[in-house]
Amino acid sequence: MTNTVIQAAISRDSGEPLADQIVRAVAARIDDKHLRAGARMPSIRQFAGAHGVSPFTVVASYDRLVAQGYLESRRGAGFFVRERSSLNTGLQARLAPGPAEAPAEAPKLDVVWLIRNLFRQAPGQASSAAGVLPAEWLDGPGIAGALRAIGRQPGAMLLNYGNPYGYLPLRQQLQRKLAELEIEARPEQIVTTVGATQALDLVARELCRPGDTVFVDDPAWFLMFGSFAALGLKVVGIPRLADGPDLAQLAAMASLHKPRLYVVNSVLHNPSSTSLSAAKAFQVLRIAEEHGITIVEDDIYCDLHPGQAAQPATRMAPLDQLRRVIYLGGFSKSLAANLRVGFIAASPELAQRLADRKMLGTLTTSDLGERVVYKILSEGVYRKHLERIRARLDGARPQAIRRVEALGLRLESLPTAGMFLWVDAGRDTSVLAAQAMEQGLLLAPGSLFSPSQLPSTRMRLNVAAFEDARLWDFLASLPS
Template identity: 35%
Template sequence: MKNRTEQVMQAIRRRIDGGAVAPGEKLPSIRGFAAAMGVSPSTVVEAYDRLAAEGVIFARRRSGFFAAHRNRPVALSELGPRLEREIDPLWVSRQSLDAGEDAPKPGCGWLPADWMPVDSLRRAIRAAGRADDGLLAYYGGTRSEVKLRRLLSRQLADQGIEAGPDRILLTASGSNAIDLVCRLLLSPGDKVLVDDPCYFNFQALFRAHRVEIIGVPYTPQGPDMEHFEAALARHKPRLYITNSALHNPTGATISAQVAHRLLTLAAAHDLIVIEDDIFAEFEPDPSPRLAAMDGLDRVIRIGSFSKTLSASVRCGYVAARPDWIEALIDLQVATNFGGPSPLAAEILHHALSDGGYRKHMEALRARLARLRRLTGARLSGMGIIPWLMPRGGFYLWCALPEGTDGAAMARAALSENVVLAPGNVFSPSQAMTSYMRFNVGQMGDPGIYDILDRAMRAAA
């Protein structure tokens, strides 16, 4: 009875949180909902009584039950399934962001500060400081810094994506770019497809938009097309988000065959695709791009500079159809009164135009290629086996020894002030218990491997 009662309670919460039942709206009758859920009326009675006690719903005599008017802040941790802290996307993000600079962070999503082109950034900051007073004091224009948009347009053209500056919008960050697109295209209760596993903050962001997340298994060539097609037919999702190149967390890259099939299915099912290409510049040479193959018709390209230049000088961008860009400009004015800081855009333009940036990226790719091999070999010797060897980037997605629970391992490592990223934090289906993502750029301290060994033994 208890499990069925909780299932009914969760179903009602989803309807209310997703907007399917508005505040003050009547809930289904006890007998009707019992039939729909395949449970007894007494189970629904208990569920309704418990939800009423929590203040989620209320009863009116002889009228039934109604959704309560809940004038309290929305807690994202209360939306979606209840997860252990070690595998909750919000909690893992907070641990990574709040850890001290000296704390080992093999589970975080950025490279060490001394790997970044800080001398180039300092020159760019000094140059921006000599700009007109308006740059230092005023809001930016609604279309944002044109010099940086022109530079991005040239970079996209090198990848086969035709997008003039008028089809590019600068945003406060890459995550902010995705958030704006979600505001434009999604309504509470909509369904979205994500890879399983996927970047964990996609799940946290979709929680905030109160949409239903549908996971599709991911393969070394991209999403599993059989499951992808079945999910489209069954769930009729509005949107799909992915990393085509150097997928987070697996490091895989979509094949041309899968990309073509994916776009054919997207067109047939009226699916919009967000291609988050934040790792593009870590590839040794360009791989298939959904945005290039689609011509930015139903594919929206997202990017930022946080992985290659600076996560402190925040700025992202959206490349999309002109009508969508116009709508996104209005949304950005409404929610942020303009785009990113014009000072940040100026600094980034200087840094990207610096002749040293190309050399920085060449050196970074070479350094990471060597570290992926060395780290993969070291982990393999411990029984932690890479799922594949990526062609670029700084992630290794690894299978843990049989019987090892990733969440328990992360818990044990955190007791020694080391932040790990266990598999289930990336998995909508919670099917990645025995996987872990490692950032090879954050594995420089030899003591990390001793801590990993102790954490594995504690989690076995």
């Protein structure tokens, strides 16, 4: 190895960790064939002395180069340049520019398209198509503090499997949270999940068989359509009105299809941010009882609602007390999507079956995230955090509504809580989404929110992302 080359690549004034600089410099020498396979690297002491760094820095650098496939460690002999595998060669070939290809067909605007493009965005970047709040609205320092506190706990507590039902102190905390909603659920009736997505999957796998029918709101959260279809289930949409489902349609379709489940957002429905009325809630439960339907009440936006005292909203789980209703919740919308902590509350017998099914799929959920959520919930700071989020949404929502209406777009209902507006653009929003994507702007067209996937003039907008000037420039450019 040429010491002067490596030495020249190391700068103590750059602010970049020395180990990062060493790894990059050595890797470059190997990629450029200046260091051949089998060549012996200087010993840790020799490298440290030659480059004026500590042996600890060299150890860290060598270990990372081993992990990345550049070096191999031979016990008692030292470190050697590793033969670059065909895997690496193939990867480089795939990354290298190839011959020009014929233009690809325009991408199909489906659920996978939207999710794929949401995840391609820079982390924390606000998007009008997203179903989460911008990162700067959330309590990053609070979560980081909780993580540090958990990291100081005895190591043995962090190294084993969790409880199949979930971290017990969190379930006890959730028992208190549900009691505030007038839902009685003991800890053994609560099963933690990897977000609401796994919760829906567990319920569907446990209660349905291929060929069964599942009812959903129309419109509704699009991801579950594909998830249910992958299980061989028939997904049927029930028209959603401002105060809940169309009861005449629900009763008629229940007689026709005999569904196993009906998945519904009672509070802050996605995508309209409307809530179920008390009259509708009782009628939905009556129809479910008559036709033997299990209600799955997805209340993922629960904590964004100001409460019954401030705004009317009725949940079915308190009325039914988890006999025919399964209640789902989580913290991806209010704390952090990356924590992936959700939960199911159900009857004791069903909760045990769901915990068993969870074990068959994942053994347990990781209780590291669950410990973080428990710490935040139990220390009393969560309530203040929610008040700040709601106040910020309440400030953004009226401005967003005024701007939308000023552009000639129509709102069938004016939500007074939540993060979404369900907007009628008066034209096929799949076409709009394709045009917006050409400008690097992601929209959520209405067709994705219906199990029929038919063209729609609606689209969902996130009021927390309305500061993006590109969105307004695009909407303003549309012909009237």
